[in-house]
Amino acid sequence: MEPQSLAFRTRARRAIADPVIATAMQRLETGWQLGRARAAAALPEFDALRDAAVAIKNHALSHLDLYLEAFERRFAERGGVIHWARDAAEARAIALSICREAGAKTVTKSKSMVAEEIGLNPFLEASGLQVVETDLGEYVIQLAGEVPSHLVGPAVHMTRERIAELFAKAHGGPPKQESAALVAEARQVLRRRYLEADVGITGANFLIAETGSIVTVTNEGNAELTQGLPRIHLAITGIEKVVPTVEDAFTLLRLLARSATGQEFAGYTTFLTGPKRPEERDGPQAMHLILLDNGRSSMLGGAMREMLRCIRCGACMNHCPVYLATGGHAYGWVYVGPMGSVLTPQFVGIDKAWTLPNASTFCGRCEEVCPVRIPLPKLMRHWREEAHRRGLAPPTARAGLGLWGFLARRPRLYRLATRAAAALLGALGRRRGRFGRLPLAAGWTGSRDFPAPEGQTFAAQWRARRGGRP
Numbered sequence: 168m169e170p171q172s173l174a175f176r177t178r179a180r181r182a183i184a185d186p187v188i189a190t191a192m193q194r195l196e197t198g199w200q201l202g203r204a205r206a207a208a209a210l211p212e213f214d215a216l217r218d219a220a221v222a223i224k225n226h227a228l229s230h231l232d233l234y235l236e237a238f239e240r241r242f243a244e245r246g247g248v249i250h251w252a253r254d255a256a257e258a259r260a261i262a263l264s265i266c267r268e269a270g271a272k273t274v275t276k277s278k279s280m281v282a283e284e285i286g287l288n289p290f291l292e293a294s295g296l297q298v299v300e301t302d303l304g305e306y307v308i309q310l311a312g313e314v315p316s317h318l319v320g321p322a323v324h325m326t327r328e329r330i331a332e333l334f335a336k337a338h339g340g341p342p343k344q345e346s347a348a349l350v351a352e353a354r355q356v357l358r359r360r361y362l363e364a365d366v367g368i369t370g371a372n373f374l375i376a377e378t379g380s381i382v383t384v385t386n387e388g389n390a391e392l393t394q395g396l397p398r399i400h401l402a403i404t405g406i407e408k409v410v411p412t413v414e415d416a417f418t419l420l421r422l423l424a425r426s427a428t429g430q431e432f433a434g435y436t437t438f439l440t441g442p443k444r445p446e447e448r449d450g451p452q453a454m455h456l457i458l459l460d461n462g463r464s465s466m467l468g469g470a471m472r473e474m475l476r477c478i479r480c481g482a483c484m485n486h487c488p489v490y491l492a493t494g495g496h497a498y499g500w501v502y503v504g505p506m507g508s509v510l511t512p513q514f515v516g517i518d519k520a521w522t523l524p525n526a527s528t529f530c531g532r533c534e535e536v537c538p539v540r541i542p543l544p545k546l547m548r549h550w551r552e553e554a555h556r557r558g559l560a561p562p563t564a565r566a567g568l569g570l571w572g573f574l575a576r577r578p579r580l581y582r583l584a585t586r587a588a589a590a591l592l593g594a595l596g597r598r599r600g601r602f603g604r605l606p607l608a609a610g611w612t613g614s615r616d617f618p619a620p621e622g623q624t625f626a627a628q629w630r631a632r633r634g635g636r637p
């Protein structure tokens with residue numbers, strides 16, 4: 168997918184004016200946001216688990232080479248085949264060759280953000296394969312020709328009426344009114360697809376080095392049908408997903424669903440350890456895993472290292488005032504919300520996404536709720552600095568920042584300038600108490616008035632209140 172992140176402002180404006188998105192985002196606030204708060208409050212060791220999760224991920228990342236090799240050995244011992252992919256193009260080519268070798272015509276697929284990251288669906292489709300998404304949300308957006316707008320709920324921005332229209336067009340028959348009827352219809356269509364598929368593609372939430380297992384987490388059981396029914400199972404994930412032990416995976420699993428949706432555990436958590444054995448009746452005949460780097464190893468030694476702890480729970484976006492105003496499509500690429508504002512510049516280049524780290528109020532809620540305590544505002548600030556250093560922001564913004572930086576390094580001058588500005592604005596705005604327009608502040612006054620200051624700076628008022636000299 169070509170990144171559209173530079174158009175964030177335009178896309179955000181359009182999204183903010185869309186009442187359907189506003190309703191969907193309200194549902195997130197009252198649903199998953201409250202759900203997380205309840206789940207965290209009900210588990211006394213929630214914060215201790217977060218500390219343990221940080222330690223597990225940091226340890227695994229510090230010894231990533233060793234754990235990946237250990238995982239590869241165990242995975243191969245269980246009959247799996249590992250493929251290492253340096254970048255998106257290599258990963259796509261490997262996936263296609265596996266499908267071709269299997270003589271595949273139809274491929275089923277459960278939700279995988281890494282597959283979105285490398286643009287797998289359009290590539291396979293352009294190569295003549297029929298790809299069928301089996302996660303309900305992914306299936307809906309596939310029918311709509313859209314991309315996911317949320318990590319956990321890809322179609323969270325859609326209304327039931329819109330989904331009913333899409334289903335009626337794709338499956339025939341009148342649009343259904345009830346959610347349950349729509350789910351039953353999708354289930355009926357997809358069941359047939361599972362049986363027709365030659366290859367099933369899944370993501371992987373975790374890889375376990377000690378057993379060579381892949382862990383998948385869903386609420387619909389579609390990953391199990393995707394990997395278990397076709398002859399070939401192909402999993403695809405990033406190299407940072409490996410953890411040392413089963414116990415470590417459980418520590419992270421206890422946080423994942425609670426942080427994402429407020430559930431104690433997702434509906435289906437499956438540990439897949441190799442393809443079907445001779446004595447087993449079910450399962451794929453062969454199991455492949457594509458391990459994708461795509462810039463992750465370069466993150467290990469750099470400023471973005473902490474981002475590799477991300478377990479893709481979506482909590483940061485569920486609590487972000489910017490995401491909750493704009494929805495996910497405004498971000499213009501695969502990863503959205505605060506985690507997307509950090510990852511997108513990393514994957515597509517800061518020159519194509521410098522707008523995203525600025526799409527934040529820096530209120531810190533994302534960091535507060537992140538189960539693996541990723542300092543998202545700090546990482547966004549890094550990208551802001553990088554964008555400023557490269558001169559990517561508009562000249563007026565850079566000049567304004569330059570002026571502010573000049574003053575901030577000279578406290579006396581800063582105090583004089585802010586005092587003069589506060590006095591001037593106080594005098595000019597005394598009569599109305601507010602400004603409808605101000606030079607250099609159109610971003611603020613475009614949608615609301617600017618309150619006239621008292622005539623004194625905040626620092627002066629603070630000192631006066633504490634009994635000091637104003």
Ligand code: SF4
Binds near residue numbers: 481540
């Ligand atoms: S950055 Fe943290 S909160 Fe956001 S998706 Fe990743 S793990 Fe979840």
